[in-house]
Amino acid sequence: MRKRFFVFSVVAAAASLLLVTSGCFSSVYDDPENWAAIDSDTPEFFANYDLIYLYPCQEKSSEYNYMNWAVGNVGMETRSFVRLVIASQFGPRVRVFSPFIPLLSFDEYQLILEEFKKSDRADFDFYKTKLKVPIDYMVEALNVYFKHYHPGGHPVVFYGHEQGGLVLYEAMKRCSKVCPGDGFVAGYFFGVPGVTRDEIKSDFCWRGIKAASRRDGVGVMVFCNIRLPGEPLEHTLATPNGAVINPLNWCTDATPADRRLNPEAVFFDHRQQNPLLKVKKIPRFCGAVVDPENGVVNLTGVPKDCKFKLDEDSSFSDAWGLFSRCVSRNADERVAMFRYLKTGVEMPK
Numbered sequence: 001m002r003k004r005f006f007v008f009s010v011v012a013a014a015a016s017l018l019l020v021t022s023g024c025f026s027s028v029y030d031d032p033e034n035w036a037a038i039d040s041d042t043p044e045f046f047a048n049y050d051l052i053y054l055y056p057c058q059e060k061s062s063e064y065n066y067m068n069w070a071v072g073n074v075g076m077e078t079r080s081f082v083r084l085v086i087a088s089q090f091g092p093r094v095r096v097f098s099p100f101i102p103l104l105s106f107d108e109y110q111l112i113l114e115e116f117k118k119s120d121r122a123d124f125d126f127y128k129t130k131l132k133v134p135i136d137y138m139v140e141a142l143n144v145y146f147k148h149y150h151p152g153g154h155p156v157v158f159y160g161h162e163q164g165g166l167v168l169y170e171a172m173k174r175c176s177k178v179c180p181g182d183g184f185v186a187g188y189f190f191g192v193p194g195v196t197r198d199e200i201k202s203d204f205c206w207r208g209i210k211a212a213s214r215r216d217g218v219g220v221m222v223f224c225n226i227r228l229p230g231e232p233l234e235h236t237l238a239t240p241n242g243a244v245i246n247p248l249n250w251c252t253d254a255t256p257a258d259r260r261l262n263p264e265a266v267f268f269d270h271r272q273q274n275p276l277l278k279v280k281k282i283p284r285f286c287g288a289v290v291d292p293e294n295g296v297v298n299l300t301g302v303p304k305d306c307k308f309k310l311d312e313d314s315s316f317s318d319a320w321g322l323f324s325r326c327v328s329r330n331a332d333e334r335v336a337m338f339r340y341l342k343t344g345v346e347m348p349k
Helices: 010-021 074-090 106-118 132-149 162-173 197-207 324-342
Strands: 035-038 049-054 094-099 156-161 184-190 220-224 265-268 279-282 287-291 296-300
Touching (some): 049 324, 074 094, 074 265, 156 324, 162 184, 265 324
Parallel strands (some): 049 094, 156 184
Antiparallel strands (some): 035 094, 287 296
């Protein structure tokens, strides 16, 4: 009998997780129905690498605080978002694994972000908030992926947006299988509360994982929080000395990159009913320059007639598609470097 993913409250969600991991039942993620995307039927040799993706929150508010896949069209819309956006961005030679996770509703997540911004950020622990539930579920999904679907050493890339990115990062900290020795190539995080290089070092240095500092490093974490032209800094996810890199030129300093380096932005229109019209691709949409002191990427050359919602803290934001093609191309480059290094050839100094 299949187990359906149905979250009623914090207590019910936590109890459900304990139930499926206690040994009485197999994991909730053994059921393909509990994945928004699971390419387990694709032979390993047809895929250049695997992609673990966690989407932004798909529900503004919820009676039970968490996204509920059994209500309305939430599950269907999430599947549509994952399938169409990722297919448009990464193409067919990537196996995609995207679990259904009980993310907090957008409004509830914003309350945690406000608490975070007012706190001594160095001591703030997201795992001690309501985010514990989705983090635990994501850890469970990662464990199932590595146990059943991951050929040892096969390249794997992690990718997360907004709350999904934060939950994914926190789950990776709690899953020891995430390491370059077992295939980890890179993690891309957009719209995640600022993480510093020191924090990445503290969380992952024992596994050989570090903050990205150039275009082709492997075993790296890539962070990008954006700032719109004229947007007050306090409205962004700026973090002093945050681990930030420019997705257009892959520089960590203030070297500007104009829109010519932005091959294609991929946006998703939730309002369209026709799947063929949901994805909109725009070449050379904008440029970008890093503000290293504040850990943000300032957008430049944004079209004056832009109709997209590009602020990261808005419900159904379009910000996540700004550097889509840059990310997929960079993932290809890093995977190629990973495979090259696995041959045992020493890189020239």
